[in-house]
Amino acid sequence: MSVKIPIGPIHPMLKEPINLTFYVEGETIVDAEPNIGFVHRGIEKLAEKKTWFQNLYLLEKVCGICSSSHQGCYAQGTEKIFEKEAPEKAQYIRTLMWELERLHSHLLWLGVIMHEIGFDTLFMYTWRDREAVMDLVEMISGRRVGYSINTVGGVRRDIDYNILTKTMEVANYVASRDDYYEKKV
Structure with a gap:
């Protein structure tokens, strides 16, 4: 027999408002029902009153952690409407930024x-390692939050050999740390 445990919409563990109902048997979660309720900020309505390019800046504010992803999807959708495609190098830069955001997240x-x-040591380690990714994002975009790198038709910044070298260093470092985390958790 499962026990029903409601969590949220406000809970100290939750960093965003969400209402979850967990069904637990012993110490195993056997089912979970999300209920996001009225967690809506009206971004779509705001976008109706702005230009194509103003929306690029609006959409990067959907999430501080993954602003390039939201902005990039909008740019790609707009390019598709106009039957245009970003240059190949711009597509690589977008993909690099999205992967860095994913690692960071x-x-x-x-x-x-x-x-x-209660595993605060590992908390500190992960956030220390996250800084290496954030430093790389800042090196590429010039910012740590709200990168403003995407635009309709491409990207606003280029990357050079030094950034590619640093990217490989960070990727290898994070991969080695991932092995460490897997052993600890």
Whole structure:
């Protein structure tokens, strides 16, 4: 027999408002029902009153951690409407930024989870390693939050050999740390 455990919409562990109902048997979660409710900020309505290019800046504010992803999807959608395609190098730069955001996000949330279960040492390690990714994002975009790198038709910044070298260093470092985290968790 499962036990119903409601969590949220406000809970100290939750970093965003969400309402979850967990069904637990012993110590195993057997089912979960999300209910996001009225967590809506009206971004779509705001976008109706702005130009194509103003929306690029609006959409990067959907999430501070993954602003390039939201902005990039909008840029790609706009390019598709106009039957245009970003140059190949711009597509590579977009993909690089999205992958760095993904790494940054995973390290952030792994750290948050470790903190919540009381494993603060691993929390500090993940956030330290996250800094290497954030430094690289800043090197590429000039910013740590709200990168403003995407535009309709391409990207606003180029990358050079030094950045590619640093990217490989950071990728190898994070991969080695991932092995460490896997052993610890």
